[in-house]
Amino acid sequence: MKNTHKTAIEVCINVLFILIAVGMFAVSGSYKFVQGTHIGARTFPILIGGLMTAFALVNITKALTVRQVSEETDTALESEEPVVGRFNILIRKYRVGAALLLMVIYYLLLAVFGFIIATLIFLPAMLYILEYRKMTHVALVTIIGVLFLYIAFKVLLGVPLPEAQIF
């Protein structure tokens, strides 16, 4: 990733947490101290929020002023296998974003359909993003995987699996 992008993300993250700290200061104001002391529900969050804000400001200043030195040490080559179709090109380019979006969709599917159906949809979709697209392999991995997870978690270990909350 380019250094300018990294800097932008770094600044955004630090600003986000400064805003969170400010929000916590505001909410903490309503918590009272133990009578006659400065100890109460607001003491620790204010202390930590203050420190975090200070560190975030240092981070932002450093990110914007210190020249970033590229320290890319990972020299592993990427596969140059060509990809056909605009959709597939986009998926390859934005695979991290696509995977995160799919995770959100998976969450919604879990809430609507429960574990089995949601995973039967999620697994092939994630494998597609990861460019594992041999139909028979994908079908086998999906069916065996879901069966394995169901038996291992639900049947053998008695671990509850997410259930449909709408239907």
Add this chain to the structure above:
Amino acid sequence: MMHYLLDGFGFLFTTMAAPALMAGVVLGIIIGVLPGLTATMGIALLIPLTYYVAPSIGLSMLIGIFAGGIYGGSVSAILLKTPGTPAAGATLLDGYPLAQSGHAGKAIAIATISSAIGGLIGALILSFLAPQIAKIAVKFGPPEYVLLGVYGLTMISYVSGKSLIRGLFAGCIGLLISTFGIDPITSVPRFTFGTLNLLTGFELLPILIGIFAMSQAVEGVRDSRKISPPQVKLTSVGISLKEFMQILPHIVKSAFIGTFVGAVPGTGTDIAAFLSYGEAKRSSKHPEEFGKGALEGVAAPESGNNACVNGAMIPMFTLGIPGEAATAVILGGLMVLGLQPGPLLFIDKPDVIYTVFASTITSNLFMLVLGILGARFFAKVLSLPKSVIVAFIFIFSVLGSYSMRNSMFDIIVMMTAGVLGYVFSVIDYPVPPVLLGVILGPLVESNLGRTLLVSDGNLTIFFKRPISIFFLIVIIGTIGSNVVKHYKAQKAMQKN
């Protein structure tokens, strides 16, 4: 103490603890073998499974994963020139050249034997030393616990990587997360925003799984198109008695180095491995052979890093202070299982603690047998499609975070923590300090409140007790030395 340890062995071999330990070692080796997956991630993902069994059984499994995971990294270091875990970084220096010269099986055998012996020595030291430290730690009062927690937080400076400020910032995020829920002193619901989900604060497990497992899965997606180097063919696994006698002194010496390094919070298996390698090279009669396939060059780091696994558990069990990421995750696992790490664990739950010690000793024996007999199988693991593994890590992350209290809210927490962990890895911010903050926040806050209430807000209480003064000196020394270290490192970087 000895009878407790014998009882521990009794429990281990008469219950499901031994099979769980063996399963943990196998899973750990598989996770360690696969480049990109770490023992820390494996432990984080499998903690939810331990929630449904007795704590001793669950902990045995986690111990197995930790030990197996650190050893497993050597297999890919030797066969692929890619360390499966950072701890195996030193192993590849001589392991890969040895494999290239047609002795891959010998390199694997040396790594296995050295890991097992090193781990065994470390486990014995842990079993006999930890109870003695716990005897001292049990005398701690609230002021000592405050300073102990603060000392734990100074570990942030060790696990901060290149930038101390970034580490402290990440640690503050963890501390802030720990403030959600009911205030420990006034019992006021804090930052709950009217939702029941936040009344008890954020659960540790979803955060832990998010920042250590889901973030790694996202990294797996990012790196999914990277080409793996070709694998060296595995020859017959074994070494001669003469070769064993040649490496034995280095194994024993490295085991002591590794255990000591592990016992110092803030170090880690990778440091132990490189220190052991350096010492083996320094004391060798043929230092020029190092880097070209020296047997000692494989034995020393493997013994050192597996001994370090056990050394790292000394401060974790006795003081409740995690020294590095994997022990921080195991500490989280202890809390998830309803156990309060620290000296009282030795009094309240001796059966659990000594079963764990028995597990640490036995895990090395399992590792020896499984590593030698299963070398071909573990080498085959390297050819598993990484895409499938990454996809399943996502699913395990979801199931793990949901399973503890059947909460869809915890899945959202896990996903948010996962995105944060990934973003942190992109911008080179350290993630372990977040977990240290979440774990140590309640300890520091509740004891600070109690101390200040008892002393009427007078801070001199910290200077009136000998153990407190000792901790203050250690804290100031730790922070001072790290500030100097980071300052020197930055100066050196600027010069370059």
